[in-house]
Amino acid sequence: MKRRISRVAVIGSGIMGSGIACHFANIGVAVLLLDVVPRECTEGEKAKGLARTDPAVRNRMAVENLAQAAKSKPAPLYDKAFIKRIQTGNLEDDLPELSAVDWIVEAVVERLEIKRSVFEKIEKYRRPGTLITSNTSGIPIGLMAAGRSEDFQKHFAGSHFFNPPRYLKLLEVIPAPHTSQAVIDFLLMYGAKFLGKTTVLCKDTPAFIANRVGIFSIMKLFHEVKKFDLTIEEVDALTGPVIGRPKSATFRTVDVVGLDTLVRVAKGLQQLKGDEQNATFSPPDYIQDMLDKNWLGAKTGSGFYRKTKGEKSEIHSLDLDAMRYRARKKVRFAALESAKRIDGISDRFPFLIKGTDKAAAFYRSTLGSLFAYVSHRIPEIADELYRIDDAIRAGFGWRQGPFEIWDAVGIRVGIRIAKENHCEVAKWVGEMQRKGMANFYRVDEKGTRYYYDIKTGDYQTIPGQAHYITLSNIRPTTTVWKNRGCAIEDLGDGILNIEFRSKMNAIGGEVIQGLNKGIEIAERDFQGVVIANQGQNFSAGANLSMIFMLAVEREYEELNRAVQTFQHALMRIRYSAIPVVAAPHAMTLGGSCELCLHADRVVAAAETYMGLVECSVGLIPAGGGSKEMTQRAAETFHKGDVELNRLRDHFTTIGMARVSTSAYEAFASGFLKAGRDLVVVQDERRIAAAKQCALARAENGYTKPVPTPVKVLGKQALGVFLVGADSLSAGNYISEHDKKVAGKLAYVMAGGDLSEATYVSEQYLLDLEREAFLSLCTEKKTLARIQHILKTGKPLRN
Numbered sequence: 001m002k003r004r005i006s007r008v009a010v011i012g013s014g015i016m017g018s019g020i021a022c023h024f025a026n027i028g029v030a031v032l033l034l035d036v037v038p039r040e041c042t043e044g045e046k047a048k049g050l051a052r053t054d055p056a057v058r059n060r061m062a063v064e065n066l067a068q069a070a071k072s073k074p075a076p077l078y079d080k081a082f083i084k085r086i087q088t089g090n091l092e093d094d095l096p097e098l099s100a101v102d103w104i105v106e107a108v109v110e111r112l113e114i115k116r117s118v119f120e121k122i123e124k125y126r127r128p129g130t131l132i133t134s135n136t137s138g139i140p141i142g143l144m145a146a147g148r149s150e151d152f153q154k155h156f157a158g159s160h161f162f163n164p165p166r167y168l169k170l171l172e173v174i175p176a177p178h179t180s181q182a183v184i185d186f187l188l189m190y191g192a193k194f195l196g197k198t199t200v201l202c203k204d205t206p207a208f209i210a211n212r213v214g215i216f217s218i219m220k221l222f223h224e225v226k227k228f229d230l231t232i233e234e235v236d237a238l239t240g241p242v243i244g245r246p247k248s249a250t251f252r253t254v255d256v257v258g259l260d261t262l263v264r265v266a267k268g269l270q271q272l273k274g275d276e277q278n279a280t281f282s283p284p285d286y287i288q289d290m291l292d293k294n295w296l297g298a299k300t301g302s303g304f305y306r307k308t309k310g311e312k313s314e315i316h317s318l319d320l321d322a323m324r325y326r327a328r329k330k331v332r333f334a335a336l337e338s339a340k341r342i343d344g345i346s347d348r349f350p351f352l353i354k355g356t357d358k359a360a361a362f363y364r365s366t367l368g369s370l371f372a373y374v375s376h377r378i379p380e381i382a383d384e385l386y387r388i389d390d391a392i393r394a395g396f397g398w399r400q401g402p403f404e405i406w407d408a409v410g411i412r413v414g415i416r417i418a419k420e421n422h423c424e425v426a427k428w429v430g431e432m433q434r435k436g437m438a439n440f441y442r443v444d445e446k447g448t449r450y451y452y453d454i455k456t457g458d459y460q461t462i463p464g465q466a467h468y469i470t471l472s473n474i475r476p477t478t479t480v481w482k483n484r485g486c487a488i489e490d491l492g493d494g495i496l497n498i499e500f501r502s503k504m505n506a507i508g509g510e511v512i513q514g515l516n517k518g519i520e521i522a523e524r525d526f527q528g529v530v531i532a533n534q535g536q537n538f539s540a541g542a543n544l545s546m547i548f549m550l551a552v553e554r555e556y557e558e559l560n561r562a563v564q565t566f567q568h569a570l571m572r573i574r575y576s577a578i579p580v581v582a583a584p585h586a587m588t589l590g591g592s593c594e595l596c597l598h599a600d601r602v603v604a605a606a607e608t609y610m611g612l613v614e615c616s617v618g619l620i621p622a623g624g625g626s627k628e629m630t631q632r633a634a635e636t637f638h639k640g641d642v643e644l645n646r647l648r649d650h651f652t653t654i655g656m657a658r659v660s661t662s663a664y665e666a667f668a669s670g671f672l673k674a675g676r677d678l679v680v681v682q683d684e685r686r687i688a689a690a691k692q693c694a695l696a697r698a699e700n701g702y703t704k705p706v707p708t709p710v711k712v713l714g715k716q717a718l719g720v721f722l723v724g725a726d727s728l729s730a731g732n733y734i735s736e737h738d739k740k741v742a743g744k745l746a747y748v749m750a751g752g753d754l755s756e757a758t759y760v761s762e763q764y765l766l767d768l769e770r771e772a773f774l775s776l777c778t779e780k781k782t783l784a785r786i787q788h789i790l791k792t793g794k795p796l797r798n
Helices: 015-026 042-048 060-071 079-086 095-098 114-121 148-153 181-193 208-226 233-238 251-257 259-270 285-292 333-339 345-350 358-376 385-396 400-409 411-421 429-435 471-479 507-523 544-550 556-574 591-597 625-634 642-655 663-669 683-699 715-730 736-749 764-777 779-790
Strands: 007-011 030-035 086-090 104-105 131-134 156-161 171-175 198-201 304-305 317-318 324-325 441-445 451-452 460-461 479-482 486-492 493-499 528-531 581-584 586-589 599-607 608-611 678-679 710-712 758-760
Touching: 007 015, 007 095, 015 030, 015 060, 015 086, 015 104, 015 156, 030 060, 042 171, 060 079, 060 507, 060 683, 079 086, 095 114, 104 114, 104 556, 114 131, 131 181, 148 156, 156 181, 171 181, 171 385, 181 198, 198 385, 208 233, 208 259, 208 358, 208 385, 233 251, 233 317, 233 358, 251 259, 251 304, 259 285, 333 345, 333 358, 345 358, 345 400, 358 400, 358 411, 385 400, 385 451, 400 411, 400 441, 411 429, 411 663, 471 479, 471 486, 486 507, 493 507, 493 710, 507 528, 507 556, 528 683, 544 556, 544 779, 556 591, 556 764, 581 683, 586 591, 591 608, 591 625, 599 608, 599 683, 608 663, 625 642, 625 710, 625 736, 625 764, 642 715, 642 736, 678 683, 715 736, 736 764, 736 779
Parallel strands: 007 030, 007 104, 030 086, 104 131, 131 156, 171 198, 493 528, 528 581, 581 599, 586 608, 599 678
Antiparallel strands: 156 171, 304 317, 317 324, 441 451, 451 460, 479 486, 486 493, 710 758
């Protein structure tokens, strides 16, 4: 039977339960969120004359927890309106509704007896064949289903989401002793394709995969920090973005998670028999001291970092020797600065472990012990090594997993630094070497990736690759053309991909050259083009430093040519003879948002944050963004004031530099078009989906678009926009310079001071855009804003 999920029940509305409910709602599933009935009424409920029998009281737990989750940041919902897909209730009155759901997710408190009690209640109403999973983070899956019916046990498994469920990509699937293979396969598929997760099959071992390895890595750092006489700041600098890990690095991450939570799991792992490094899970003395002082992190206000109070608050860090807080110290490791100049994360590791300073010794010690540890976890926690890498990347936000890092430094080097730090790797690694296999992973000429399988002693393909395209795997054999900032790859089936490779994927001369070259080659020899990359962000927008340099040097003619060249490139995308599909993800700002506005179709990752943000630096969109939003408003014009209302919405979106918090919200902002553009929840499928979209457009008979005039409203719109800007300025909501920028934007989007509504060409609006942009580049306050954001990364209001 083809299993489909239309309605899900989530049992338990705490942080995890509400988050899971919201993410199912994100993908269009109806959700029933249930929690316990409160034991008594609150004083507020009593004042309203409510009794414990009233639904408002009985459903209070789920209602309040969901409302609190919806207000939290980062937002758990792709769009606030999606909360309507969630129905709240309680575990006494609404259990009969479980007979109408397709999947029940249990997310109650982490106590075995409570979970068993909940399952006993659920089974009375659960329809045979309904999936039932537990979100436990460590209770043995096999123990929870004991005593339940055969059908229950057949359809029961662990489904461990990571918090927050929308953003952290990992979903660990843990079979129970009697879980059917069909259920396991379905959960792995559904989690990836529908929920957008990296689904990892785990064994029913303590802490499963990600927490077992991730917490080991953190506990190892806890022990090493004093051994190498490192400060809190130094460890976070060494274990952050420079090695492809989150900005929160180690100690900031622990502050967010909670030191008590981390240590509780670690102490449980310390009891494991057969774990050769279980002593590492024992917290050092300074950690116990922090626990005694209740310095647990963000939830208690003090952890490894503390925010001071006063006129000017500061972040202080903990001195682990004196055990008191002090002002943060600057970190100075020459190797770190040198490593940042190495583009590839993989290429940094061999460099970082070669030095003679304490930073290099720290890397050798922590990486060597990590390599040894993960080698011994095969086959204990997973039969295949790629599952460990998948779990750590998705659960802890590492760009590369342990075995991928080991490949980067070399297997022989990894074995050596493990031995230097009194760790022995597992025997299978030596056996692999003796067979002449020098890497844990390899990629063939077609871009297919293989992993070393210890069961067969040979390389095996990683499942699921047919559903996605990994550009780094195909580059060696499919690159058609490239320069330093851009590359064009043949995706097969007549579709090219244009990939940005500049710093932060910023759009400068080299990227524009690549866009033009890609269209030229495709129009001659191919059927369509995809514009996509797999960097951390799609693009930060136009090369702001170049704009600043030209403006400061008053090279206005050259700046005019640069803007005009960008406009021409985007109009070439718009009026290409072949379909051009943009496939953005993550930050898609400024010029890259303008690029998407001009594409024939957009296939966006759900986690795409689009915005025309130029006004925040004292400029307006001049790559066709102001023109395009004016045109999109005109396409929806009706008689009467609706025309002005729609245009005003887009004017405000640009003027306030709003950025969508998801691809779904980008539809409401006007950056994406309903019925035309698509959203892909699993980012790994994004480029393959964009390729299929371009191919379908070509095979169905693509015709080059014909330019159409744009209706502009002239003085009618200009007057309203200027009066609005005056009011905001008078109320101190915007500065005088904001008002000037808004006036320039208003002039463009109104089509100038035309006396009545008129149809104009796109080029007319492009010329207005460019003129306004150049005039703002002569303003000192605009230059100050640009300089400030280039130096600090934060906007300046002046």
